[in-house]
Amino acid sequence: MLIIGERINASRKRIAPAVENKDAGFIIQEAGMQIEAGADYVDANAGTFGPEREPGLLCWLVETIQGSHECRISLDSPNPAAIEPALKLHKGKALINSISLETARFDSLLPLVRDHGTDVIAMCADDQGMPTDLENKLRIAGTLVEKLTAAGVPLENIYVDPLVYPISTDHSYGTVVLQAIERIMTGFPGVHTSIGLSNVSYGLPFRFQLNQMFMVLAMGRGLDAAILDPTDKRLMANVITASALLGRDEFCMKYLEAHQGGKLDLE
Amino acid sequence: MLIIGERINASRKRIAPAVENKDAGFIIQEAGMQIEAGADYVDANAGTFGPEREPGLLCWLVETIQGSHECRISLDSPNPAAIEPALKLHKGKALINSISLETARFDSLLPLVRDHGTDVIAMCADDQGMPTDLENKLRIAGTLVEKLTAAGVPLENIYVDPLVYPISTDHSYGTVVLQAIERIMTGFPGVHTSIGLSNVSYGLPFRFQLNQMFMVLAMGRGLDAAILDPTDKRLMANVITASALLGRDEFCMKYLEAHQGGKLDLE
Numbered sequence: 001m002l003i004i005g006e007r008i009n010a011s012r013k014r015i016a017p018a019v020e021n022k023d024a025g026f027i028i029q030e031a032g033m034q035i036e037a038g039a040d041y042v043d044a045n046a047g048t049f050g051p052e053r054e055p056g057l058l059c060w061l062v063e064t065i066q067g068s069h070e071c072r073i074s075l076d077s078p079n080p081a082a083i084e085p086a087l088k089l090h091k092g093k094a095l096i097n098s099i100s101l102e103t104a105r106f107d108s109l110l111p112l113v114r115d116h117g118t119d120v121i122a123m124c125a126d127d128q129g130m131p132t133d134l135e136n137k138l139r140i141a142g143t144l145v146e147k148l149t150a151a152g153v154p155l156e157n158i159y160v161d162p163l164v165y166p167i168s169t170d171h172s173y174g175t176v177v178l179q180a181i182e183r184i185m186t187g188f189p190g191v192h193t194s195i196g197l198s199n200v201s202y203g204l205p206f207r208f209q210l211n212q213m214f215m216v217l218a219m220g221r222g223l224d225a226a227i228l229d230p231t232d233k234r235l236m237a238n239v240i241t242a243s244a245l246l247g248r249d250e251f252c253m254k255y256l257e258a259h260q261g262g263k264l265d266l267e
Numbered sequence: 268m269l270i271i272g273e274r275i276n277a278s279r280k281r282i283a284p285a286v287e288n289k290d291a292g293f294i295i296q297e298a299g300m301q302i303e304a305g306a307d308y309v310d311a312n313a314g315t316f317g318p319e320r321e322p323g324l325l326c327w328l329v330e331t332i333q334g335s336h337e338c339r340i341s342l343d344s345p346n347p348a349a350i351e352p353a354l355k356l357h358k359g360k361a362l363i364n365s366i367s368l369e370t371a372r373f374d375s376l377l378p379l380v381r382d383h384g385t386d387v388i389a390m391c392a393d394d395q396g397m398p399t400d401l402e403n404k405l406r407i408a409g410t411l412v413e414k415l416t417a418a419g420v421p422l423e424n425i426y427v428d429p430l431v432y433p434i435s436t437d438h439s440y441g442t443v444v445l446q447a448i449e450r451i452m453t454g455f456p457g458v459h460t461s462i463g464l465s466n467v468s469y470g471l472p473f474r475f476q477l478n479q480m481f482m483v484l485a486m487g488r489g490l491d492a493a494i495l496d497p498t499d500k501r502l503m504a505n506v507i508t509a510s511a512l513l514g515r516d517e518f519c520m521k522y523l524e525a526h527q528g529g530k531l532d533l534e
Binding site: 167168171172174175178200204205206209210213214216217219220221237238241242244245246247249250251252255256259264265 | 435438439445471472473480481483484486487488504508509518523
């Protein structure tokens with residue numbers, strides 16, 4: 001399971017001033033907490049500062065985080081003018097978060113994904129919008145995989161995001177995404193799926209509980225990556241437990257390690 | 268989701284003396300706790316006392332529990348000599364737990380299931396044993412459904428139990444059962460599936476956590492009944508949350524009610 005730590009996003013109240021004021025200590029701490037909690041990628045998003053300031057701030061985030069931690073960064077922007085300079089500074093294999101089937105976005109980000117050999121999140125959206133139904137999600141997923149691989153992007157670098165919508169809006173939205181995950185994973189063996197987990201609980205109370213359970217349900221359908229807050233200890237305990245139950249943890253070694261490390265018994 | 272409360276089982280340390288000494292107060296309290304926590308059926312098992320004493324003690328359990336609570340009992344025995352008199356005392360629709368494809372068991376319990384119109388758990392076991400592989404579980408499930416319905420048992424009274432084995436024994440046992448649940452539910456629309464939840468975690472530490480997560484994974488595959496301890500508050504919170512995420516809780520009403528009743532926030 002690939003965990004993308006979502007916390008360093010300038011749309012969040014405590015992150016915005018830290019990015020704006022280049023508070024390196026705070027950002028380094030936020031990155032460290034997430035890595036310690038199990039993040040494979042640290043997401044970095046400076047999109048709220050607008051197209052003029054975003055490139056500089058995204059570059060500063062990459063340099064600041066990688067200056068103190070050995071980790072990979074998820075460059076969270078649709079803006080090639082921000083991603084390209086950040087990629088040049090980035091050490092190791094980056095993740096571009098995200099491409100989609102929107103023509104302008106696809107055409108401008110594809111060369112960066114391909115030429116830098118990055119991982120890429122491929123959102124199920126196109127010029128007509130962001131579909132909520134299974135058929136259109138699957139249609140876009142198929143076209144994305146086809147076009148990306150035809151352009152030379154290895155299948156194993158692609159993380160299809162079927163787009164999670166709040167179940168408070170329509171009570172079928174959860175099952176539609178679960179079905180999409182399974183169909184994408186079985187339809188394109190070797191591809192990955194990723195979700196922005198917390199969208200599912202928007203508009204409902206006690207969102208942690210919904211996020212924690214949806215993660216398990218999505219893993220049950222084959223999900224192998226997610227953007228989430230890894231400092232939610234119960235969520236991460238659930239990921240470890242579900243991995244064991246789903247036969248992805250031989251001899252339950254990681255489960256037993258987590259138990260010995262006090263990471264399961266959280267009451 | 269049909270919840271069968273498992274606690275009144277004479278193989279449990281605190282239950283055995285209460286049954287033996289006919290401690291009605293204790294049994295009534297155990298039943299009440301489970302009903303309060305959401306049990307639809309209260310399981311009653313006096314099997315450890317042997318074939319001579321079991322019928323009398325099972326009858327005493329039925330009379331004691333139904334004398335104080337409006338509830339239905341899961342008559343947990345393979346022994347028709349215990350089930351038949353208990354059924355005569357039972358008010359309302361009982362559950363027979365359980366029939367299987369073992370010839371003697373099937374032939375002796377079928378008339379009771381059919382003539383009393385009970386619900387019935389149908390275990391995926393036959394004269395060759397209790398298979399751990401998907402193919403044989405499905406073969407037995409199919410034959411059970413076929414033979415029971417041919418004998419006049421309505422499909423909606425049948426709860427197929429694919430038999431959960433500990434993942435500590437073989438790390439594929441979890442996924443085999445999850446696949447079996449989905450195949451049985453889609454193969455026989457209208458039938459139910461039920462599992463003895465806690466078997467999955469046998470031999471591993473912090474079993475609550477494994478049980479809680481496996482319940483969610485099984486619900487994700489269509490499970491609609493389980494034998495479990497409903498006084499595990501987090502387990503029941505997970506059932507309510509998973510129901511909402513799986514589109515089985517219109518407008519998330521039960522989730523919102525549970526939240527307002529303080530049943531979700533358990534830290």
